[in-house]
Structure formats: structure tokens, C-alpha cells
Amino acid sequence: MQWRRAHRYRDEVATRARQQAAVADLGQRALAGLPLDELIDEAVACVAGELGTDYASVLELTSDRSGLLIRAGHGLPDGVTGGVLPVQSDELPGYALESDGPLVVDDFAGETRFGPSPLQRDLQIVSAMAAPIGTPGRRFGVLGASSRRAHKFSPDDALFLQAIANVVGAAAERERTDELVRDSEARFRELADTTPALMWMTDSEGTVTYLNKGWLRFTGRTLQEELGATWAVGAHPDDLHEVLTRWRKALAKREEFRTEYRLVRRDGSERWVLAEGLPRYYAGEFVGYVGTATDIHDRRLMEDALRESEASFRDLADTAPVMIWTTDERGLVTFVNAGWLRYTGTTLEEELGPSWSLGVHPEDAPAVISSWNEKLAAREPWELEYRLRGKSGDYRWIVDRGVPRYEGGRFVGYVGTAIDIHERKTMEARLREVYEREHTIAETLQRSLLPERLPRIEGLEIAARYLPAGHGAAVGGDWYDALERADGRVALVVGDVVGHGLRAAAIMGQLRNAFRAYGLAEVSPAEVMARVNRLVMSGEEEAMATALYLVLDRETGEVTFASAGHPPPLVLSSEGPEFLEGGRAVPIGAADPGIFREGSAVLPPGASLLLYTDGLVERRDIPLEERLAALADAAGSGEGGLEGLCDSVLSRVLGEHVPTDDIALLAVRPRPVSTRSMKLALPAEPESLAVLRRRLGRFLHAVEATDDVAYEVTLTVCEAAGNAIEHAYGPVDATFDVEISFQNDTLLAVVRDRGSWRERRGTHRGRGLKIIEGLMDDVEVTSEPDGTVIKMRRRLAA
Amino acid sequence: MTNSARVRDELLVSVPNDALALVVDLDGCRYLDSAAIEVLFDLARRLGRRRQELRLVLPQSSPLVRVLMLTDVQSVAGVHETLDSALAQ
Numbered sequence: 001m002q003w004r005r006a007h008r009y010r011d012e013v014a015t016r017a018r019q020q021a022a023v024a025d026l027g028q029r030a031l032a033g034l035p036l037d038e039l040i041d042e043a044v045a046c047v048a049g050e051l052g053t054d055y056a057s058v059l060e061l062t063s064d065r066s067g068l069l070i071r072a073g074h075g076l077p078d079g080v081t082g083g084v085l086p087v088q089s090d091e092l093p094g095y096a097l098e099s100d101g102p103l104v105v106d107d108f109a110g111e112t113r114f115g116p117s118p119l120q121r122d123l124q125i126v127s128a129m130a131a132p133i134g135t136p137g138r139r140f141g142v143l144g145a146s147s148r149r150a151h152k153f154s155p156d157d158a159l160f161l162q163a164i165a166n167v168v169g170a171a172a173e174r175e176r177t178d179e180l181v182r183d184s185e186a187r188f189r190e191l192a193d194t195t196p197a198l199m200w201m202t203d204s205e206g207t208v209t210y211l212n213k214g215w216l217r218f219t220g221r222t223l224q225e226e227l228g229a230t231w232a233v234g235a236h237p238d239d240l241h242e243v244l245t246r247w248r249k250a251l252a253k254r255e256e257f258r259t260e261y262r263l264v265r266r267d268g269s270e271r272w273v274l275a276e277g278l279p280r281y282y283a284g285e286f287v288g289y290v291g292t293a294t295d296i297h298d299r300r301l302m303e304d305a306l307r308e309s310e311a312s313f314r315d316l317a318d319t320a321p322v323m324i325w326t327t328d329e330r331g332l333v334t335f336v337n338a339g340w341l342r343y344t345g346t347t348l349e350e351e352l353g354p355s356w357s358l359g360v361h362p363e364d365a366p367a368v369i370s371s372w373n374e375k376l377a378a379r380e381p382w383e384l385e386y387r388l389r390g391k392s393g394d395y396r397w398i399v400d401r402g403v404p405r406y407e408g409g410r411f412v413g414y415v416g417t418a419i420d421i422h423e424r425k426t427m428e429a430r431l432r433e434v435y436e437r438e439h440t441i442a443e444t445l446q447r448s449l450l451p452e453r454l455p456r457i458e459g460l461e462i463a464a465r466y467l468p469a470g471h472g473a474a475v476g477g478d479w480y481d482a483l484e485r486a487d488g489r490v491a492l493v494v495g496d497v498v499g500h501g502l503r504a505a506a507i508m509g510q511l512r513n514a515f516r517a518y519g520l521a522e523v524s525p526a527e528v529m530a531r532v533n534r535l536v537m538s539g540e541e542e543a544m545a546t547a548l549y550l551v552l553d554r555e556t557g558e559v560t561f562a563s564a565g566h567p568p569p570l571v572l573s574s575e576g577p578e579f580l581e582g583g584r585a586v587p588i589g590a591a592d593p594g595i596f597r598e599g600s601a602v603l604p605p606g607a608s609l610l611l612y613t614d615g616l617v618e619r620r621d622i623p624l625e626e627r628l629a630a631l632a633d634a635a636g637s638g639e640g641g642l643e644g645l646c647d648s649v650l651s652r653v654l655g656e657h658v659p660t661d662d663i664a665l666l667a668v669r670p671r672p673v674s675t676r677s678m679k680l681a682l683p684a685e686p687e688s689l690a691v692l693r694r695r696l697g698r699f700l701h702a703v704e705a706t707d708d709v710a711y712e713v714t715l716t717v718c719e720a721a722g723n724a725i726e727h728a729y730g731p732v733d734a735t736f737d738v739e740i741s742f743q744n745d746t747l748l749a750v751v752r753d754r755g756s757w758r759e760r761r762g763t764h765r766g767r768g769l770k771i772i773e774g775l776m777d778d779v780e781v782t783s784e785p786d787g788t789v790i791k792m793r794r795r796l797a798a
Numbered sequence: 799m800t801n802s803a804r805v806r807d808e809l810l811v812s813v814p815n816d817a818l819a820l821v822v823d824l825d826g827c828r829y830l831d832s833a834a835i836e837v838l839f840d841l842a843r844r845l846g847r848r849r850q851e852l853r854l855v856l857p858q859s860s861p862l863v864r865v866l867m868l869t870d871v872q873s874v875a876g877v878h879e880t881l882d883s884a885l886a887q
């Protein structure tokens with residue numbers, strides 16, 4: 001038999017699973033902080049081992065972009081690593097740099113796009129693959145694999161190489177950023193130490209980890225004395241309770257924090273300060289707070305003094321270092337103090353009336369004016385941060401605050417103070433920038449772990465939802481999966497890795513692959529679970545997860561399933577909602593060896609099945625049975641489209657509640673096989689015959705054909721399909737169509753291919769046609785310009 | 799189509815030189831396509847060169863009966879109702 005390639009479907013799947021596992025493993029090591037040099041060495045060893053090539057190497061672009069440094073190599077002769085090749089775009093490495101994907105060379109002799117590099121010529125390379133590392137515009141280099149003999153690389157091999165290159169690229173980018181961050185943090189601290197503003201940082205528990213010189217100067221204490229405690233050390237005893245309450249509340253919810261209190265200095269004196277803090281995140285994980293404290297002592301004194309008298313107020317005002325202003329009841333400025341004039345460099349006359357707003361930055365002016373007018377009309381306190389033009393003409397950030405004043409019960413206008421917060425604002429901006437960059441790198445690494453798109457499985461309606469919790473995280477520890485096994489049954493998985501963030505996501509990636517590989521090989525769900533558990537227990541990292549693995553027979557509706565500490569699947573049908581009990585065991589990663597059980601059930605016709613993770617039903621103070629009952633309620637009868645079912649379950653179960661845990665939801669419904677007709681389009685490859693045979697089997701079973709008839713019809717249609725596959729000519733994705741229908745009690749099968757007619761090869765094709773003609777009542781073969789059509793008819797006994 | 803060459807090779811390798819015949823038991827076999835039938839013919843031919851026979855076990859009730867008759871396989875291999883019958887000298 002002269003087929004294009006005789007590869008075995010199952011071996012392909014095993015190879016793909018192994019390659020994916022290798023990528024996920026390398027990715028996880030990169031995330032865990034493996035130094036770049038070690039990562040690159042591991043990458044080339046992995047590539048050479050996995051692809052079976054003589055050599056593998058990572059070439060790094062030099063800073064002037066004219067050379068490629070051989071940074072690491074596997075199998076290369078001594079002395080080669082460390083050398084530099086010039087970048088030539090008519091050679092494979094140089095060409096790969098410009099490419100937006102992997103390049104495959106089965107044999108350089110037949111390659112017209114480019115030639116081998118001088119090094120490759122010296123090593124007598126015959127076949128090679130190369131993948132660019134890094135993003136276009138910021139290329140790190142090239143990952144290559146090559147051999148001294150001709151090698152047939154598969155599309156999977158090319159994708160595997162590119163995936164490894166992507167991991168190396170992301171890690172290289174992160175290392176570059178780490179250097180920048182280290183520089184940046186060093187610069188940040190330098191700057192933080194020169195600014196008069198007071199700055200502080202905590203870790204995720206709320207313990208102080210950093211205070212700048214300004215803070216220490218202000219309090220008069222040393223770093224030793226202040227570090228390690230909550231920053232409320234030094235708070236006036238009368239204010240302490242309020243401050244701690246607010247702080248704990250903000251920390252618990254990871255919200256912006258803000259409070260005014262008296263900070264007691266070493267010499268016993270007190271100053272009113274306004275402490276503000278923002279939560280910080282790194283790669284989706286909360287890592288603590290960063291904040292400032294601003295001296296508002298004078299402002300508070302002003303507000304008190306004003307109650308006494310206007311005159312003593314002005315006296316005080318002019319000596320105060322802060323900026324002060326007052327308005328009349330119409331909101332027009334009647335006074336600004338010397339401090340304000342020193343800042344703006346203007347005269348009192350220029351600031352009176354409505355003209356103070358002229359110094360406001362044009363971008364901020366609309367917000368300033370509208371919020372001021374709004375508060376003025378309501379006679380409420382007003383506060384805003386905006387940019388005000390200083391004496392030198394530069395704009396600086398200030399926070400301006402005004403409160404209404406009354407004289408003898410009558411509203412007479414506002415008094416306000418403004419404080420320069422420029423340093424603090426620029427600090428915040430710089431910090432945000434640094435964390436943005438880190439976040440982008442982490443996101444890129446995360447995306448390589450995202451679950452693939454839902455597979456389309458014939459005869460099964462599927463819908464799924466995936467909601468990772470966590471600030472800005474693209475992927476969490478939950479997953480869902482569906483795959484079609486060789487025996488025709490469908491395996492469904494849903495799982496939940498303990499923990500959050502990137503580490504959980506990396507473990508999730510490996511578990512997902514493990515379930516796929518074992519799910520294809522093992523028949524029994526309990527055995528699949530046991531094998532995954534053994535894999536986890538034998539690993540170095542501690543990991544735990546709950547999972548639900550279920551095998552479904554689309555024809556009969558039979559399901560067998562095993563649960564490892566996971567909530568039960570929900571069956572929705574006209575008979576009412578029902579949770580599938582049984583098959584329960586401890587989570588994966590909890591016991592070695594683990595004892596896993598199986599449960600089984602039969603889905604009524606037309607039923608839907610819902611698999612989900614704990615995040616959907618998790619509520620701290622509500623018992624499990626109630627939560628499950630609520631889910632069953634929300635799901636209803638499960639009629640209608642599955643996409644709508646997922647949406648309505650999510651909205652009804654979650655409501656306003658913001659989930660703190662990842663959520664995965666998978667809904668399936670076996671589609672009844674039509675008993676009147678069947679239509680299928682398949683790729684023109686040998687592997688399609690198995691799919692066709694299974695589909696025909698289900699269809700003929702549904703129309704209640706006898707075993708003999710089922711076999712003969714299946715055989716003839718497959719023989720006709722075999723013709724179509726042999727005739728396929730041209731691009732790999734050529735397809736052929738099969739259509740079965742009934743005319744009274746005569747079955748009509750039509751097989752249509754798109755290839756050009758070729759002379760029959762070998763005697764067995766002729767035998768095939770003989771079989772078709774012998775088993776069917778009527779056969780018609782027509783040659784059309786765009787393909788061949790074989791029509792066969794067979795009377796079925798009534 | 800995807801594994802017939804392998805099946806043929808494995809079968810050939812398993813037949814020692816002093817055996818009289820190779821018996822292929824098709825009882826319970828639920829699917830046989832033209833590629834597999836080709837293997838049977840090929841086997842029969844190669845065994846014939848070694849002066850060995852190919853015998854098939856095929857009950858009358860098997861769904862494969864009609865197809866095998868159509869392809870005239872009984873012209874190159876002995877067809878028996880039962881395994882015992884096929885193993886008899």
C-alpha cells in the first residue's frame with residue numbers, strides 16, 4: 001500500500017503529549033526563577049533529546065545586531081560555543097530571525113529559500129529546523145536543531161521547537177526586565193531617600209519592609225526601630241485604634257488605604273499626617289502595600305484657628321509654610337497666603353476672584369472647575385489632586401482641600417489648604433510603570449499555559465466557561481478538557497489545583513496533559529485517576545488537586561466516573577436534576593498510593609451533564625448541600641442551548657458575589673443521531689477511516705440494521721472512501737464527503753472526492769471495487785471535473 | 799489500511815519453517831476490509847512458496863462470509879467452520 005505516510009495515530013498522540021509536557025516543564029522552571037544560562041542549557045538538551053537530532057543550539061543576537069553568538073549548544077564540538085557568526089539573511093539563522101514562525105528544512109540540498117550557515121556547512125548538516133526567539137522588533141536570537149542526515153520533521157515538531165523558543169524568549173525578556181527592575185528599584189530607593197515626602201512599604205501580611213530617609217528624619221527614629229512592625233508604631237495612643245481598624249480593613253480587602261492621625265516623633269512632639277497606601281501586585285499575586293505620609297499638621301491647625309477669628313487666621317496663615325486660600329459665599333477667592341504666592345510666583349491681585357484657576361493645568365482644569373462648583377453648590381468639603389503652575393513655569397501636583405466656613409450659623413465661604421505632592425505622584429507613576437512591565441512578562445508566560453480551545457467532538461454538544469480569579473491573572477489552577485478515545489467514548493475532565501497564581505497554573509498544565517495521556521490509554525476512570533496520582537506523588541514539587549474524570553458513551557448514554565475530592569457532576573433532564581453520587585475518593589496528591597473508586601449511571605435521552613469546580617459553589621458560611629441545591633435550582637431542566645445554560649448558571653449562582661476562587665464549568669449533551677440521514681466531511685487521510693467506521697456504526701445501529709448489513713454497508717462505504725483517500729492530490733487538507741440517506745427502504749450512500757482520477761494502484765483496489773459491486777445492489781461511479789462520485793444503493797429488509 | 803502491513807509482517811515472522819500451515823481464526827472478527835483481504839492473499843502466496851498452507855476459520859454465521867466469498871479467498875486458502883477442523887491434519 002503506497003500511502004503518503006504510514007504513521008500511527010496513537011504514537012502521534014503520545015509524542016504530542018510528551019512534547020507538551022516538556023514545554024510545560026521548562027516553562028514552570030522558568031517561572032520558578034531558573035537562571036537564564038541554565039534554562040538555555042536545558043532547552044537545547046531537551047530539543048535534541050526530544051527531536052532526536054545530532055545538534056541543538058541557541059544563538060543570541062549581539063547588541064549591534066550584526067552577529068549571532070553561539071550561546072549554548074548540545075552535541076557541538078569543543079570550542080564552538082562562544083563563537084560569533086555574522087548575521088546573513090540568505091542563511092538559515094539569519095533568515096529565521098526575520099521569520100514569524102519556525103522554519104523546517106528536510107534537506108538543504110532541496111532548499112531554495114536560504115542556505116546553511118558556515119558552521120552548519122562545516123558540520124555537514126543536511127536537515128535542520130530553526131525558530132526565532134523573542135518578539136518581532138525585540139529578537140533575542142534563534143533556537144535551532146539540526147542533523148547530519150535527512151530528517152522528516154512533523155508539524156508537531158516545528159510547533160514544539162517554537163514553543164520551547166517562546167519559553168526561552170519570555171525568560172530572556174524577564175531577565176532583561178529584572179535587571180531594569182533592579183536598577184529601577186535601586187534608583188527608586190535613591191530617589192525615595194532624597195525626597196522630603198515620607199514613604200513606606202509593607203509585605204502581604206502588612207509588616208513594614210521599607211521606610212525612606214524622609215520618614216526616618218521626620219520621626220527621628222532609626223530603621224531598626226521602625227521596621228518589622230506595623231507602621232502604626234509611633235501613632236498617638238488616642239488615634240491608634242482608629243488607624244489600626246482602618247488599616248486592617250483595607251489590608252483584608254486589598255483596597256486603597258487612607259487615614260489621618262498624629263505621628264509621634266522621637267522627641268515627643270506630634271504632627272498630624274495623612275497616610276495613604278495602594279496595594280501592589282506582582283504577576284497576579286498580592287505582595288503588599290506602598291504608600292506615603294503627608295504632613296497636614298498646619299492645615300488642621302488652620303481649620304481650628306479659623307474658628308477663632310479672621311485676623312488671627314491671616315497672621316497665622318502668612319507664616320505657615322503651606323498654601324492657604326479662602327473664598328466668599330459665591331466661591332470667589334478672597335485671600336491667598338504668602339505660601340501660595342511663593343509657590344505660584346504671582347501677586348495677590350492676580351489670584352483673586354475666579355482667576356486662580358488659570359494656573360491649573362489645562363488637562364485638569366475641567367475636572368477642577370466642575371467638582372468645585374458641585375461641592376460649592378452643596379456646601380460640602382472639596383478635595384482634589386491636580387497640577388498647578390509653579391513659579392518656574394513647570395506644573396507640579398498638589399492636593400487641594402477646602403471646607404465650608406460659617407459665621408454665626410451663616411455660610412460665608414470656604415477655607416482651603418494645598419500641599420505639594422509632586423514627589424509622591426512621580427514615585428507612584430514610576431512604580432506603576434515597573435510593575436506593568438513585570439506584569440506583561442508574567443502574562444506572556446501564563447498564556448502558554450492556557451487551555452486550548454474546546455475540541456469539536458462529533459455527536460456531542462459542548463459549552464464551557466473559564467473564569468480565573470485573581471487580579472489581572474489570565475489563567476489559574478482550574479481547567480476543563482474533553483477528548484475522544486479510540487473506542488469511540490468521550491472522556492471529560494474538570495479539575496482544580498490547590499493554590500493560586502502562576503504556580504498553580506503551571507501545575508494545572510501538567511495535570512491536564514497527564515489526564516489526556518492516561519485518558520487515551522486507560523479504560524477505567526479509577527485507573528486513570530490512580531496513574532495521575534502516582535505521577536503527582538513521584539514528583540518533586542508538592543501539589544494537590546481535586547478532579548472529576550468521566551467517560552461517556554454517546555450511543556448508550558452510559559457514564560463511568562471517578563472523583564478525587566471533587567464536587568459531583570449534575571445531570572439535567574426532564575426527570576429533574578440529579579447529582580451523580582459514587583466514585584468518591586481523596587484529592588490527587590493527598591495519599592500514596594491513592595485508592596480510587598468508580599461510579600456509573602445512565603443518562604436519559606436528551607439529558608445534559610454539568611461538570612464544574614468548587615469556585616462556582618464555594619461560599620464560606622453556607623453548608624455544601626444547600627449550595628448544591630442552589631446550583632441544581634439555577635440549572636433548571638437544562639433545556640435549550642448549552643451556551644445559554646452556562647451563562648444562566650453563572651449569573652444565577654454567582655449573582656453579585658465576586659468569586660475569590662477560579663471557576664471552570666463544562667456542559668455537554670449527547671446529540672441524538674439522526675435516523676434519516678448522515679452527512680460527514682473528513683480529511684483525505686488514512687486516519688479518517690476509523691472515524692468514518694465509528695460514525696457509520698452509530699448511524700446503522702440507530703436505524704436498527706442487522707450485524708451483517710451493518711458490516712457490509714460499512715465495508716463498502718469505507719472501500720469507497722479508501723478510493724477517495726488514494727485519489728487525494730494537492731494540499732494536505734483535501735477532504736472527501738460521505739452522505740447517507742434513505743429512499744423508502746433503500747439506503748443510498750454517496751462518497752465524493754476532490755482528487756483527480758489516478759490509475760488503480762495494485763490489485764487490491766480492484767478487489768475493493770469488486771467488493772462494492774458485490775455487496776451493494778446498485779453502484780454508479782461518475783467522474784466529474786472536480787472529483788469522482790461513487791453512488792451505492794442497498795435495500796434494507798423491512 | 800493503517801496497520802495491515804504490520805499485521806502481515808508479524809504473522810509471517812511467527813510461522814516456523816517446519817509448520818504445516820498457518821491458521822488464521824476469523825471467528826469473532828467484526829471488521830475486515832480490502833486491505834486485510836489483500837494481506838490474506840499475500841500471506842497465502844508467500845506461505846505457498848515455502849510449501850505451507852493458509853487456513854481460515856470462518857463460521858457460517860460470520861458477517862464476513864459474503865465478502866470473503868466475493869473475493870474468492872477460498873481459491874488460495876482452506877476455509878473451515880471451526881478451529882478444530884482447521885487444526886486437523
